[in-house]
Amino acid sequence: MYYKMMYESPLGSMILAASDTALVGAWFEGQKYCYGSLQGEVMREEDTPILRKAARWLDDYFAGRMPAIMALPLSPQGTEFRRLVWYLLCQVPYGKTTTYGELAREVEARTGKKMSAQAIGGAVGHNPISIIIPCHRVLGAKGQVTGYAGGVDKKIALLRIEGVAVK
Template identity: 60%
Template sequence: MTYTAHYASPLGDILIAERGGALIGLWIAGQDCASDLRGETVEERETPLLRETRAWLSRYFAGEQPAIEELPLAPRGSTFRQRVWKLLCRIPYGATTTYGALARKVAAETGKSRMSAQAVGGAVGHNPISIIIPCHRVVGAGGSLTGYGGGLPMKIALLEHEGVDMSAFFVPKHGTKL
């Protein structure tokens, strides 16, 4: 059984989901969660973990820096995606990295000479636990802000909330998820 609850954030409604005592999803209004919950028996119900997640989000939006490790996470995905999502969790609050830098880390961890930044971007784009697994902290080469499932205005709002200096970033004229 998957349990869901809503959280009214300063950036809009957020749907959170847990199964078996671990968080499996967090979607900002406008993000598609249908594929992540397909085939699930879903019930909206308050659970201890969903209460904890709401408290975590409240602290985050109040300007605190709650640790990701405070919440049990169980995003579903391939071994490759899991590896990328773990790397996302290492990006410090208020910092950014690039898809290319993540690709180099994946290559180093797996003993490969190189890794495709596009493959890493695909894994980042399929992160089912937005905000907590901070995919919004990943930017394109040269400062491009492309590629956020919640939309670029949401990515910009999250980065600004974390105090990121936005002067080096730009919104591309063409790209995905603009």
């Protein structure tokens, strides 16, 4: 059983989802891959302690504070490869960025398997916990803002909240 609640962010409505023990989803309403691997799962509208904690985390984030990712119990659902990429996203500090290529090199170093920036892009794009797992901090090879499942306009806004100058 999963629980969900709506969160009204300055960038639009978000859907937060949790199990009994961890946050499993945070999506902008209508974003690409909304609900991800939870599609079709039973979700009850309920205000749980984990969902309230996630909402407070987002309140802090949108207020320009730097909430710690590890302050929330997270359990993104996905393949081992995707979970590794999402783990690496959590290592990118607030106000900093990385590139798909840099992430590909890091995955290669950890797994010994040849990795393409496109494969990384697929995993980044399917991140089920937007903002908190900071996929918005990933840029193209030349530092350009590229796709974001919630919309490039939201990615730019998130980077600006963190003080990142975007092109």
